[in-house]
Amino acid sequence: MLLGLLKNEFIKLFAKKKTYIIWGLFILLCVMLVIVSESxxxxxxxxxxxxxxxxNLTNELANQETYLKSIQNDASLSEEDKKVNEEQAGIYIESLKExxxxxKASLENSTKMDWKGELEARIKEQQKTVDSISDTDARKDQTRELERLKLHLANNxxxxxxxxxTGINYYVLNVIMIAASFLAIGLTLFNGDNVSNEYNPGTLKFLLVQPVSRIKVLLSKYIVMVLSSTALIMVTQxxxxxxxxxxxxxxxxNRPYLVGLKYEYAYQNGQKYITEVSGSGHYIFxxxxxxxxxxxxxxxxxxxxxxxxxxxTISKSSVVTMTVLICAILGGNIVYNLSxxxxxxSPFIFLHYSNIEDIITGRIVMRTGSFLFTWQTVAGMSALxxxxxxxxxxWVFKKRDIQI
Structure with a gap:
C-alpha cells in the first residue's frame, strides 16, 4: 500500500508546473556557475x-620609456627635478627590463622545463625558509606550507x-555555493505546500478514507519530498x-585541501579574542x-x-506555511549577522548549517566565536x-481532527 501512496505522490509532484519552474531555475543557476567558473x-x-x-611588462616598459622622454622634454621642470625624476624612472625601467x-625566459622554457621543475625549486626555497626560522609559531605555519607543496609534487x-x-573544481564550487545561497529557500518553495495545500481543496480526505494509516500517508509524502529534493539538487549537480x-x-x-583548523583564546591589552592555532589543520585530498x-x-x-x-503539517494554509518558512530562514540569517x-x-540551530566550506575547514569557529561548531556537532544536531x-x-497529523 505504501508503494501505491508513493506512486500517487510522485504523480502529483510531476503534475505541478511549479516543479518544473523551480527545477528550471536551479538548472539556470548551475549554468550561471559554469559561466562564472569559465570567466x-x-x-x-x-x-x-x-x-x-x-x-603586460612590454606595454609597461613602453609607457615608462615614453614617460622618461616626456620628463627630458618638460621645460617646466628644473634641471635638478629632471635629474631626480629621470633617476627614479631609470631605476624602474631597469627593473622592468629584468x-x-x-x-621571456619562462615563456621560452615552458616547453623545456615543466611545472614540476619550478615546484621542486620552490620546495627547496621553502625548506630553507623553514630551517632559517627560529620562532616556533612561524615555523609551524611555514612547515604546513612546505607540506602542501610536497603533496602537490607527490600527487602530480x-x-x-x-x-x-575542471569538473571536480566546478563540483566543489557548486556544492558550496548552492548550499549557502539556494538550498533553504529553494527547498521551501519546492516543498512548502505539499501537506498544507491538501486541506483547502479537500483532497486529503480521499486519502484518509482509504484502508491505510495516517502515518503511512504522511510518511509517503515525506519520502517523496526527500527523494525529489535530492534529485532536484544532488542529481542535477x-x-x-x-x-x-x-x-x-x-x-x-588529489589536490591537497587544508581542513580541521583549530582555534584558541588569546589575550592582548586586556582583550580576549579567538586566534588560529599556528600550524593547525591537516591536508586531505x-x-x-x-x-x-x-x-x-x-x-x-x-x-x-x-x-x-x-x-x-501544522498549518492548514499554504500561504501561512510559506510565510512562516521564509520568515524563519531570513529572520535567522538576519539575527545571525547582527548578534x-x-x-x-548557532551550532545548535540547523538553519546555520549551510556554510559547508567553513564547517569542514574549521573557520566557522572564527566566524561564530563558538568552539562547539564542528562537523561532528552539525551531523549530530542534524540527525536529532x-x-x-x-x-x-x-504525531500532529495523526491527532489532527480532519473533517471529511
Whole structure:
C-alpha cells in the first residue's frame, strides 16, 4: 500500500508546473556557475600566464620609456627635478627590463622545463625558509606550507590547479555555493505546500478514507519530498559535474585541501579574542573534501525538508506555511549577522548549517566565536533535529481532527 501512496505522490509532484519552474531555475543557476567558473579561468590565464606577463611588462616598459622622454622634454621642470625624476624612472625601467627578460625566459622554457621543475625549486626555497626560522609559531605555519607543496609534487598536481574550470573544481564550487545561497529557500518553495495545500481543496480526505494509516500517508509524502529534493539538487549537480568534466576535463582529484583548523583564546591589552592555532589543520585530498561536503549538504537538505514538512503539517494554509518558512530562514540569517550572542548558540540551530566550506575547514569557529561548531556537532544536531521534527509531524497529523 505504501508503494501505491508513493506512486500517487510522485504523480502529483510531476503534475505541478511549479516543479518544473523551480527545477528550471536551479538548472539556470548551475549554468550561471559554469559561466562564472569559465570567466574566472580565462581571467587567470589572461593575467597570470607567461605570455600575458610578457605582454603586460612590454606595454609597461613602453609607457615608462615614453614617460622618461616626456620628463627630458618638460621645460617646466628644473634641471635638478629632471635629474631626480629621470633617476627614479631609470631605476624602474631597469627593473622592468629584468622582469621582462625573466618572463621571456619562462615563456621560452615552458616547453623545456615543466611545472614540476619550478615546484621542486620552490620546495627547496621553502625548506630553507623553514630551517632559517627560529620562532616556533612561524615555523609551524611555514612547515604546513612546505607540506602542501610536497603533496602537490607527490600527487602530480600543479600549484595553479584550483584556477581551472575542471569538473571536480566546478563540483566543489557548486556544492558550496548552492548550499549557502539556494538550498533553504529553494527547498521551501519546492516543498512548502505539499501537506498544507491538501486541506483547502479537500483532497486529503480521499486519502484518509482509504484502508491505510495516517502515518503511512504522511510518511509517503515525506519520502517523496526527500527523494525529489535530492534529485532536484544532488542529481542535477552530478550531471553538471559530468558535463563540465567531459568538456573541460575532470581535473586532479588529489589536490591537497587544508581542513580541521583549530582555534584558541588569546589575550592582548586586556582583550580576549579567538586566534588560529599556528600550524593547525591537516591536508586531505579534494575528492575527500567533496565527499564530506556532499554529506553535509545531504544532511542539511534532509533537515530542511523535515522542517518544511513540520510547518506544512501544522498549518492548514499554504500561504501561512510559506510565510512562516521564509520568515524563519531570513529572520535567522538576519539575527545571525547582527548578534554575536546568537552566533555562539548557532551550532545548535540547523538553519546555520549551510556554510559547508567553513564547517569542514574549521573557520566557522572564527566566524561564530563558538568552539562547539564542528562537523561532528552539525551531523549530530542534524540527525536529532530531523528525527524530532518528523516525530512531531507524525504525531500532529495523526491527532489532527480532519473533517471529511
Amino acid at each position: 574566472s579561468e580565462r581571467n587567470y590565464l589572461k593575467y597570470s600566464s607567461p605570455k600575458a606577463q610578457v605582454e 622582469q621582462l627578460e625573466s618572463a 598536481v600543479p600549484l595553479d590547479a584550483e584556477n581551472y574550470n 552530478l550531471l553538471f559535474f559530468l558535463g563540465v568534466g567531459v568538456i573541460k576535463g575532470f581535473g586532479n582529484f 579534494l575528492w575527500q573534501y567533496l565527499l564530506e561536503a556532499l554529506a553535509l549538504q545531504l544532511l542539511f537538505l534532509i533537515v530542511i525538508v523535515t522542517f518544511v514538512l513540520l510547518i506544512s 554575536t550572542t546568537y552566533r555562539k548558540i 533535529t530531523a528525527f524530532l521534527f518528523l516525530g512531531i509531524s507524525l
